[in-house]
Amino acid sequence: MAEALPRRPPPPTIYRSAAGEAAIRALYDKALAALPYEHAERLVETSFGTAHVLVCGPADAPPGEPDQDAELDPAKHEYGKWALEVLRGLGLVPPANADGGKGTAPPPLHMGTSFGAAVVLDLANVAPEAIRGAALVAPGGLSAVNPWAFALRLMLPAVLYRLLPCSLTAWLSLVSVCDEPAAEELEVVLMGWKHIVRYPPLPGGPSGVFLPDQLSRLTAPTIIICGEHDIWPCKATAAAAAALPDCKTIIIPGAKHFPAKQHLIQAADWILDWFAVKGLVPAATK
Known part of the structure; x- marks a missing residue:
């Protein structure tokens, strides 16, 4: 029988209200139901809380991205x-006491x-041996956010939305970071501004940026x-x-934080290559 991990007290809620939390969870369930491929859900216990994992793709492929609470x-x-x-x-990496x-x-x-x-960059600082290769798309943690871009493209639309809550002011924020804004993404923006009090800090320490000696710990091939x-x-x-x-670094000309679909398809090819x-x-057969 596996030894139970020590648990810390639950953190303060990020939601403005219980109704807001229910609305966000309903939006998540809606997005999950709309996934165009088969998937399964797993819960993994950690000392930080329960991790919710989506397992996608072939049965023998690695699971999808986890989400922490x-x-x-x-x-x-x-x-x-x-x-x-x-x-x-x-079971994707050996236990701490395994001989490997x-x-x-x-x-x-x-x-x-x-x-x-x-x-992923933070994982490299804890256990670089757990990473065989990495693909980082529109990554945080490598540089500081441009303060002018952040203020004009994110904060200003958020303030406008607070003063005049409507789809138009929310759309301004979406257009500033998305090449191809979609109605589903607009719904996420609106729900987040309405129901979420605070967002988690970015990995990388107080500045949200990893130092060169920390980045150098990611020794696996990275794009x-x-x-x-x-x-x-x-x-x-x-x-x-x-x-x-x-x-290897690739810059997509003209793209914003969320590139257009055609660029994402191209990015998938770059990663596989x-x-x-x-x-x-x-090697892929083309």
């Missing part, structure tokens, strides 16, 4: 520690977008894809990526 401290690399516990709970000898499966490939990319007009300046992101020992070059996946 705990408040984590970036200064203590708790995002990375949490991710490692989730990976161990899923012959017969041990290779660690998984990781893909993270935005906040998720910063979690970084970012938009030219992201709120995280692409040039600063590319410069920071130079600290990664084995990294990079992993194939590094011998991490079979």
Whole structure:
């Protein structure tokens, strides 16, 4: 029988009300039901709380991206520690006391977008051996957000929405970060502004940016894809990526934080090609 992990007290709620939490969860269930492929849900216990994991794709493929329900401290690399516990709970990396000898499966490939990319970087600071390869799309944690872009493209529309709550003012925020804004994304923006009190801090410490010596711990082959007009300046992101020992950076011309669908399809090809070059996946047949 597995030993129970120590649990910390639950964090303060991020929701304005119980009704707001119910509305957000209903929106999540709606999005989950609309997924165009088969998936399963798993719960993994960690010392930080229960992680909700979506398992997608072939039965023998690694699970999808986990979602945590705990408040984590970036200064203590708790995002990375949490991710490692989730990976161990899923059986994707050996337990802490395992010898890692012959017969041990290779660690998984990781893909993270935005906040998720910063979690991968934090995992590299905790357990770089748990990462066989990484793809970071529109990553946080590599550079500071452009303050003018953040103020004009995110904060100003948010203030306008507070003063004049309507779809138009919410749409302004969406247009500022999305190449192809969609009604579903608009609904997420509206629900978030209406019901969520605060958002978790970005991994990377107080500044939300990893230092070069921290980035250098991600030694696995890594590809970084970012938009030219992201709120995280692409040039600063590319410069920071130079600290990664084995990294390729691609900047999508004209793209924002959420690139157009055609660019995402192209990004998937870039990722698979990079992993194939590094011998991490079979070469794709085109």
